Amino acid sequence: MEEQTTDLKDYLVAFRRRKKQILTATGILAVISVLVALLLPPVYRSSATILIEEQEIPVDMVRSTITSYADQRIQVISQHVMTRANMMQIVEKYNLYPRQRKRETTEEILDRMRKDIKLNMVSADVRDRRSGANTVATIAFTLGYDSETAAGAQKVVNELTTLYLNQNLKTRQQKTSETSTFLSEESARLSEHISEIEAKLAEFKEKNAGRLPELAGLNMQMRDRTDSEVMEVDRQLNVLDERKIYLEGQLSQLKPNSPMTSASGERILDSDERLKSLQAQYVSLSGIYSADHPDVIKMRREIDALKKETGGDGDMQEQAKQLTRMRSDLAMMREKYSDNHPDVVKLKKALAALEESHKKTLATSSDAPKFRKPENPAYISMQTQLESTNSELKTLRTKRADLKAKMASYESRLEQAPQVEREYLDLSRDHENSIKRYQEFKAKLMEAEVAQQMEKDSKGERFSLIDPAQLPEKANSPNRPSILLIGMVLSLGGGFAYAGVLEGMDSSIKSSKVLAGLLNAPLLSVIPFMENSEDRSKKTKLKTSLVIGAIVGIALILLSIHFLWQPLDVLWYMIMRKLDVWLG
Structure with missing residues (x-):
């Protein structure tokens, strides 16, 4: 048996043989496609465009405390807006998904709504103020919603737009308020810390008065000056000691009472000399007279009087x-x-x-010693100089002791200065750093308060609704013409595919060529197919059915074009207008 090859003629023969099945399958699939295109529920999309406007006041004058990028803030706002409570409130308010809510859970409804909400960013090439480089920044965004009704889509988008605008204001004011509160609390804490450090510094200065680092030079100068004063006092003490020794030597050579002379020039004895003379005479007189002798008594009385006058004892x-x-x-x-x-x-x-x-x-x-007042002028002068010298010596020794104590105090201050300086520098450094940080925080607090007021007055960066949600005039989906066109193509392909399957499953002999191939022998003759009345009747019915089907198909196509794409009168007007243009 020879292998049979299939050529174009065989395909045409098979097409004529299976045209009934092809037309039937194609018609059924075409009807299904038309029904799908017509019965799919329309989906209307309404959208609003929100512009991200920069702050009205120049950034160089007032800097906002919100430094995140616009797309980041939009995502954060979306998380706040698309909460379970907000979404369910919108669903119940506008009675969304009535059929689905009967058979689906709340989470499934929320997932469906989140999928129907469309958030798209609008970007543009801008220059980054921070780095100065060209970059892509978000300048606006669109909010859309897909709904089975046009009014529902518009209402939901308006509701979402309001939520986004309000949440943006709330978020910005909340951030600026939190920033101001934080900076205010931190400034107050630093102020308390500075007060504590200042109290410690005051206590430290009071405790270490004279040993502070800034007084080190003065302490050294005072120590050197005190040392010089001590040396000068020592020199004066040496001079006064020598003077004292000299005065004492001179005083020892003088008698307190100067010798007196009579008118005749004879020397008159003083009390001590008279006492000594009377005592000598008394001894001689006592050897001559008894103790009761008037002369002895008189002399004894005179001696007693002189003793009282001179102190009783000459030594x-x-x-x-x-x-x-x-x-x-x-x-x-x-x-x-x-x-x-x-x-x-x-x-x-x-x-x-x-x-x-x-x-x-x-x-x-x-009797108590009664010193006789000196009468010798030289003795009195010398004694006065000696007393003055002793007084000066006493004063200088006291001064020297005070200077020594003062110098020891200065040396102690200088010895303790390094340790005091370390502690003082630690406190001073902490104080300076705290003041610097306090000033920085106060400056930032002032900027934050200005930025907060700017946000309250809506002078900062804000969302502006430049294109509000409109009522959709036509459905966004499904694309019925495309569905219909694809359905027609698939219907035709399905009809041929169905015929091919039937042809492949049919094992009967359909041509002389196949029969000759099976018998492996030439055929004597071929008797052609002869139609009878029944065959002609079937052919007539088939043609009638095809004409009716074609009329119905054309009607369905025209109806689809009229309702799904363009009204036929408008389409006819457009075609005629283009013909006029082409024909000149």
């Missing part, structure tokens, strides 16, 4: 002078040596012995 004045001199020497020696020095110990013992002897002399004396 008492000398002891007093020695006590004064030794005490002065001990004071000078203590300035040079410690109390344990051998010379100091020896002098202290001698002074103690002399004081004890002087006390005994005073105790054994019948």
